[in-house]
Amino acid sequence: MFYEVDQHAQSIRYFSRGVLYSQIDWSNLDRIVDSYRQRIQDWYFGPAKELAKNWDFAFSVMALNCLLIDTLSQYVAGRESSRSNDFTEFIRKRLPRDYSCKLKTKIQHYDGREEKTLKDVASVLYYGFRCGILHLAHIPPYCGVAQEAKPVREVPGHVKYKKSGTCCPSIIVNPLTLLKDLEETFEAYLGNLKDRDQKNDHLRANFKEKFSSSFGE
Secondary structure, three states, rough: OOOOOHHHHHHOOOEEEEHHHHOOOOOHHHHHHHHHHHHHHHHHHHHHHHHHHHHEEEEEEEEHHHHHHHHHHHHHHHHOOOOOOHHHHHHHHHHHHHHEEEEEEEEEEOOOOOEEEEEHHHHHHHHHHHHHHHHHHHOOOOOOEOEEEEOOOEEEEEEEEOOOOOOEEEEEOOOHHHHHHHHHHHHHHHHHHHHOHHHHHHHHHHHHHHHHHHOOO
């Protein structure tokens, strides 16, 4: 733990909407998990749900979805910061299979420096959506958001590689469905943390590692 929050800061710093650090019982795991849940609901899911009421804001919902996967994957893995493998493994292990199924046609992703071969939807969610939004401030042409019946759809055509002229498939995601699936996954994760079964001990240890480094508690 690099930082520590002193008593004065605890009395003026908000952990979630209307809740100060000083109001949390840091010795009680269930209270900490409940406080963490409220924080994520207030500052991540809540804004995303408000934006989701207007389809014109679907891109912003997708950006928050990526941020949610980023933060939750760090807690599950016990990391201080983001790693691509943690992001994609979280998707593959904790979200419905629609978000990690193999692509019918592999995608060549280029970020301006190097080329990567993407083989499944989880990789597209990381390199295309997450890294596209975070590093490039937009998603590449092979990514899209739409009000689809399915969570994810692979569409042939529409995009091609400039050098070779060959077709590149497009991956279309419904960000509203992904938001719903993420909230269900989040609640299941919190249930695991509170379940005292020994099989969840590693999740609690990882949660403590990430939580301590993030909040100085």
